Amino acid sequence: xxxxxxxxxxxxxxxYVEGLASVIGHADRAGxxxxxxxGLVMPCERKSVEPMAAITAPERTAAQHxxxxxxxxxxxxxxxxxxxxxxxxxxxxxxxxxxxxxxIIDDTSFPKQGRHSVGVSHQYCGQLGKQANCQVAVSLSLxxxxxxxxxxxxxxxxxxxxxxGNRRGKAGVPEDVAFKTKPEIALEQMRWACxxxxxxxxxxxxxxxxxxxxxxTGITELGKRYVAGIxxxxxxxxxxxxxxxxxxxxxxxxxxxTSVKDLALGLGxxxxxxxxxxxxxxxxxxxxxxxxxxSVASSHERVEKLAKEWLLIExxxxxxxxxKYWLSTLPKNISFHDLVDAAKLRWRIERDYxxxxxxxxxxxxxxxxxxxxxxxxxxxxxxxxxxxxxxxTIPPSAPRSTAMFQAPAIPEGHRPRGSTAAAxxxxxxxxCDHAPTARSRPRQKLAAMSVLRRSDQEPGEAQNFMTQ
Numbered sequence: 329x330x331x332x333x334x335x336x337x338x339x340x341x342x343x344y345v346e347g348l349a350s351v352i353g354h355a356d357r358a359g360x361x362x363x364x365x366x367g368l369v370m371p372c373e374r375k376s377v378e379p380m381a382a383i384t385a386p387e388r389t390a391a392q393h394x395x396x397x398x399x400x401x402x403x404x405x406x407x408x409x410x411x412x413x414x415x416x417x418x419x420x421x422x423x424x425x426x427x428x429x430x431x432i433i434d435d436t437s438f439p440k441q442g443r444h445s446v447g448v449s450h451q452y453c454g455q456l457g458k459q460a461n462c463q464v465a466v467s468l469s470l471x472x473x474x475x476x477x478x479x480x481x482x483x484x485x486x487x488x489x490x491x492x493g494n495r496r497g498k499a500g501v502p503e504d505v506a507f508k509t510k511p512e513i514a515l516e517q518m519r520w521a522c523x524x525x526x527x528x529x530x531x532x533x534x535x536x537x538x539x540x541x542x543x544x545t546g547i548t549e550l551g552k553r554y555v556a557g558i559x560x561x562x563x564x565x566x567x568x569x570x571x572x573x574x575x576x577x578x579x580x581x582x583x584x585x586t587s588v589k590d591l592a593l594g595l596g597x598x599x600x601x602x603x604x605x606x607x608x609x610x611x612x613x614x615x616x617x618x619x620x621x622x623s624v625a626s627s628h629e630r631v632e633k634l635a636k637e638w639l640l641i642e643x644x645x646x647x648x649x650x651x652k653y654w655l656s657t658l659p660k661n662i663s664f665h666d667l668v669d670a671a672k673l674r675w676r677i678e679r680d681y682x683x684x685x686x687x688x689x690x691x692x693x694x695x696x697x698x699x700x701x702x703x704x705x706x707x708x709x710x711x712x713x714x715x716x717x718x719x720x721t722i723p724p725s726a727p728r729s730t731a732m733f734q735a736p737a738i739p740e741g742h743r744p745r746g747s748t749a750a751a752x753x754x755x756x757x758x759x760c761d762h763a764p765t766a767r768s769r770p771r772q773k774l775a776a777m778s779v780l781r782r783s784d785q786e787p788g789e790a791q792n793f794m795t796q
Contacts, residue, residue, distance in 0.1 A: 337718060341369070344714045347417055351409040360399035361707075363392065368688045368711035375689020375708075400693075400707070401700035410706050411479060415526075418477055418713035425474030428527040430670070431552070432469045432476060432677040433514045433537055435484065436684075437462045438691045445696045446499035449486040455691075465705065466510050468517040469677055470528055473606075475716045476676045478684075478709050479526065480517040483701055484510050500697045510536075511543040522550050530658070532674050535559055538655065541626040548657060555640075555656040555671045560589035562653065563625040564639065567591075585625045592618065592641045592650045600643065603665055605672045615644045617668055624655065638662075640671055680712075688712050 345365050349358040367380030377396045385392035422428075437453040439462045446463070453462040468480040489495055490507035508516070514537060521528075531547050531554045538544065538556030547554045569584040595618050604614040622639045637657045643650040654671050684690040688711045693704040 351413045375692040376694045400703045407706040414713045421717040422475045426472045429472045430530040431528045433533045435466045437464045447483045466513040471676045511540040515546045553657045564622040605669045
């Protein structure tokens with residue numbers, strides 16, 4: 329990208345931030361807003377307040393640090409107003425590639441040390457794949473095959489936090505925030521989206537949410553269809569049998585029911601088809617699938633009201649058993665390929681969350697309060713919204729090291745907290761021959777990091793990051 333192209337992007341970014349400033353309230357917030365968003369899109373290693381202050385105001389880092397800290401941690405501006413403005417400016421760019429196809433419910437986790445950051449608790453951490461000390465936030469995103477954009481985002485507050493007035497007070501948790509499960513938060517976000525008239529008629533959820541029959545029922549009551557991941561032990565009525573009383577929660581021995589796993593294992597070879605659903609960076613993505621019309625054996629539904637829906641099963645070649653299961657209320661006459669394509673659209677949110685974390689620092693907030701947590705997330709979503717709007721400005725033939733913004737020089741000797749260099753001896757004479765650590769070994773040259781990944785790139789696929 330030439331200088332002229334970079335200058336054009338900077339001008340569009342300035343206009344974008346000016347749009348955000350129009351809903352931020354007091355005029356004196358416009359400067360910190362601009363600087364915070366600028367720091368989020370800069371190709372720097374960490375997007376917490378201190379390093380962003382050094383990048384955006386290298387000659388007055390201490391004062392900038394205090395300004396940004398107050399803006400994100402204490403500023404009384406509305407997250408809802410900013411997110412609405414982001415939707416207004418970004419959705420038309422996304423919809424140039426096609427209408428919104430789905431609402432995607434998901435959560436993202438942030439591993440934490442200590443117990444004072446708002447909402448932190450020992451719970452399942454998706455980022456680590458195990459139980460750990462972390463925060464978890466639930467989000468609703470609008471998506472098509474080209475992009476997705478979070479439109480609602482809320483921290484999950486565990487019951488131990490919700491019922492502890494002292495911890496709530498210190499973290500600034502609003503009085504009207506009560507304990508709700510993650511599926512309940514998701515359903516609340518979807519009700520709001522319906523009231524706001526947001527586009528989309530299909531809801532996608534993974535098995536962490538799809539196993540909740542109350543959530544699936546709630547989606548149907550909102551007039552939406554769903555493709556919901558489920559667990560292998562989910563019970564359905566055996567095809568061809570008369571449906572009886574639904575099993576009570578925890579019971580697996582109800583007559584005429586079977587788990588979706590057992591049903592899948594009993595399907596004949598003719599039930600399985602290899603289906604391609606999307607072109608990846610190197611080749612078409614494909615796997616082996618089967619689908620069956622079933623009725624779910626749920627105690628939350630009256631037997632006479634049970635309707636049949638699709639059970640979609642994925643069993644990749646070489647695996648000992650099926651790996652994924654979905655329930656879907658998509659029409660009976662939907663093609664096999666379109667059903668698979670709808671289920672696999674969730675890859676969009678997985679990849680985009682990876683970008684939100686790695687490229688605009690969604691998980692880099694170091695404050696402890698409720699307001700700061702949500703303000704930082706809102707500004708990350710705003711910065712990300714601008715970046716996905718600018719994807720088309722990077723030519724396909726451009727080198728992967730292309731960056732939209734160039735970071736200004738950081739003051740000599742600046743050492744952000746957490747830097748290995750910051751732990752050296754206080755007296756300079758004692759540091760004259762320090763040994764490099766595993767994280768600070770010599771490099772010949774800094775490699776630039778692209779702000780954006782190709783739109784067809786899978787999560788976890790190799791790409792070039794800045795190293796030093």
